[in-house]
Amino acid sequence: MVSSFHGLELGKRGLSVGQASIATTGQNIANVNTKGYSRQQVNSSASPSLDVWTGQGANTGQLGTGVNLDSITRVRDRFLDQQFRDHSETLGQWQAKQTTLDRLETIVNEPSDSGLNSAMDLLNSAWQDLANEPDSLSAQAVVKERAQSFIEVAQSMNKSLDSLKSELTQESQATAEEANGYLKQIAELNKSIVRDGSQSNDLKDKRDVLVEELSTLMSIKVDEKSNGSYSISLSSNNQQLVSGEEVFEVDHKTGTGENKVYGGKLAGLSESIDIAKSYQDNLENVVGDFAAANSMSATGGKDQALFIGNAADFNLYEVKVNYEASLLKQPAATEKTSEAAQSDFRKLVSQLGAQSQAAIHSVTNHGATLQATENRRQSVTGVSLDEEMANLIKYQHSYNAAARLVSMTDQMLDTIINRMGN
Template structure:
C-alpha cells in the first residue's frame, strides 16, 4: 500500500529540483559578464519507482516517487575548447613576430629624410661637390660631416637592434616563468578539484581559463581524467607538463635551444630573435660595403681613407671618420660600389616590408579564426539572458505546481486525520 505521505514526498522533491533550477538560473544570470564562466545546468531524473499490488493478480505495478537531482554541471564542448587553444597558440606566435617586425620597421625608418638611405645620398652628393672643387676646404669638411652623419645613423640603428635582441631574450625568460606559473596553478586546482569532487564547476572554470592563457604561450594537449584532474602535455612530442598534482617545469635553455617544440609565443619570440639578428647582420654588411666603397683604412692619417675600420673583422660600433685625411679622394671600389651597397639596403628595406605585411595579414587571419571559434563556443557554453529568463519562468511554474501539490496533499491529510472521526 502506498504511504499516506507519498504525495508530500513527491511535492517535496519537486520543490527541491525547482528551487535548485531557479538558483542555478540565477547563478547564470549573475555571471553573464564574468570572463571564463560556463553556463551551468541542473541534471535531474525520475527517482526509483515503488512496486504496488494491482488488480492483475500476482503482477505488480510501479508508482513513481518523483524526481531527484543527479548533478549540476557546466555546459562545455571539449572539441571547441581544443580548437580555441590551437588558434590561440598560433595567434600568440604570429603576434610576437608581428610586434618585432613593427619594431624593426621603426628602427630602419625608411623611407625617411633622416634614415640611412638619405645619409648615403648625402655623402654621395658631398663627394660630387668635392669633385667639382677638389681644393675647397669647405667641400672636404662637408664630406667628413656627411660621413659622420652616416656613421651616427648606422650606429644608432645597430644599437637599437642590440636593445631589441636583449629585450626579446628577456621576454623569452619572462614567458618561461609565466608558463611555469600557470602550470603550478593548474596543478593546485587539480588537487582541489579531486578533493572537492569532479563537479567543482567554479574551480574547473578557473582551470580552463588558466589553460587558455597557457595555450597562448605554448602548444599543449589536455586530457581530463576520470577523477576530474587534467593531464597537460606538449602537442609536439607529448612531453608531460602537468600530471595530477605533479609539475614538470620548462627551462629558458629548452625554450632557446628547441623553441619549435613549444610553439606559441615562445616559438614566436625565438623566431623574432633570429629575424632581428639576420637584419642586424645584413645592415652590418651593407655598411661595410658602403664604407669600403668610399674608402676605409685601419688607421688615421693625412693620406689615409675617409673611414677608419677593420675590414677583416668589421664592427659597426667601432667605425669612425678620419678627420685627419687631407686631401680627400674617393677610392676606387675593389668590391661593391656605393650604388651596389645602396641597392642592397633598398632590398633589405623591401624584404622587411614584405615580412611585416605578411605577419600583419597572418595575425588578422588567425584573429578572425579565433573569434569565429570563440563565437561558436559561446553559443554552447555562454549565458544567453533570453534563454535564462525563459528558463526562469519555466522553473517558476514548476515550483508553483509542486507547491500546489504539497498544499493539496496537506488538505487531503487534514480531511483524513482531523475530520473522518467527527
C-alpha cells in the same frame, strides 16, 4: 498498498529540484559578464518507481516516486575548447613576431629624410661636389661630416637592434616564468578539485581561464582525468607539464629556434630574436660594403681613406671617419659599388616591409579565426539572458505546481486523519 504520505514525498522532491533549478538559473544570470564563467545546468532523472499490485493478476504495476537531483554541471564542449587553445597558440606566436617586425620598421626608419639611405645619398652628393672642386677644403670637410653622419646613423641603428635583442631575450625569460606560474596554479586547482569533488564548477572555470592564458604562451594538449584533474602536455613532443598536483616547469632557452618546441608566444619570441639578428647582420654587411666602397683602411693617417676600419673583420662599432685625411679623393669604383650597397639596403627595407605586412595579415586572419571559434563556444557555454529568463519562468511554474501538490496532499491527509472519525 501505496503509503498515504507518498504524495508528500513526491511533492517534496519536485520542490527540491525546482528550487535547485531556480537557484542555478540565478547563478547564471548573476555571472553573465564574468570572464570564463560556464553556464550551469541542473541534471535530474526520474527516481526509482514502486511496484504496486494491479488488477492484472500476478503482474505488478509501477508507480512513479518523483524526481532525483543528479548533478549540477557546467555546459562545455571539449572539442571547441581544444580548437580555441590551438588558435590562441598560433595567434600568440604571430603577435610576438608582428610586434618585433613593427619595432624593426621603427629602427630602420625608411623611407625617411633622416634614415640610412638618405645618409648614403648625402655622402654621394658630397663626393660629387668634391669632384667639382678637388682642392676645396670646405668640400673635403663636408665629405667627412657626411661620412660621420652616415656612421652615426648606422651605429645608432645597430645599438637599437642590440637593445631589441636584449629586450626580446628578457621578455622570453619573463614569459617562461609566467608559464610556470600558470602551471603551478593549475596544479593547485587540480588538488582542490579532486578534494572537493569533480562537480566543483567554479574551481573548474578558474582553471580553464588559466589554461587558456597558458595556451597563448605555448602549444598544449589537455586531458581531463576521471577524478576531475587536468593532465597537460606539450603538443609538439608530449612533454608532461602538469600531472595532477605535480608540475614540470619549462626552461627558457636563448639559442636559435630553441623555444620552437614550446610553440605559442615563446616560439614567436625565439623566432623574433632570430629575425632581429638576421637584420642586424645584413645591416652590418651593407655598412661595411658602403664604407669599403668609399675607401677604408685599417689605419688612419694622412692617406686618402675616408673610413678607418677592418674590411676583413668588419665591426660596425669600431669604424670611424678618418679626420686626418688631407687629400681625400673619391675612389674610381665608388659610384658603382656604393649603388650596390644601397641596393642591398633597399632590398633589406623591402623585405622587412613584406614580412611585416605578412605578419599583420596572419595576426588578422588568426584573430578572426579565434573569434569565430570563441563565438561558437559561447553559443554553447555562454549565458543567454533571454534563455535564462525563460527558464526562470518555467522553473517557477514547476515549483509552484509541486507546492500545490504538497498543499493538496496535506488537505487529503487532514481529511483522513482529522475528519473521517467525525
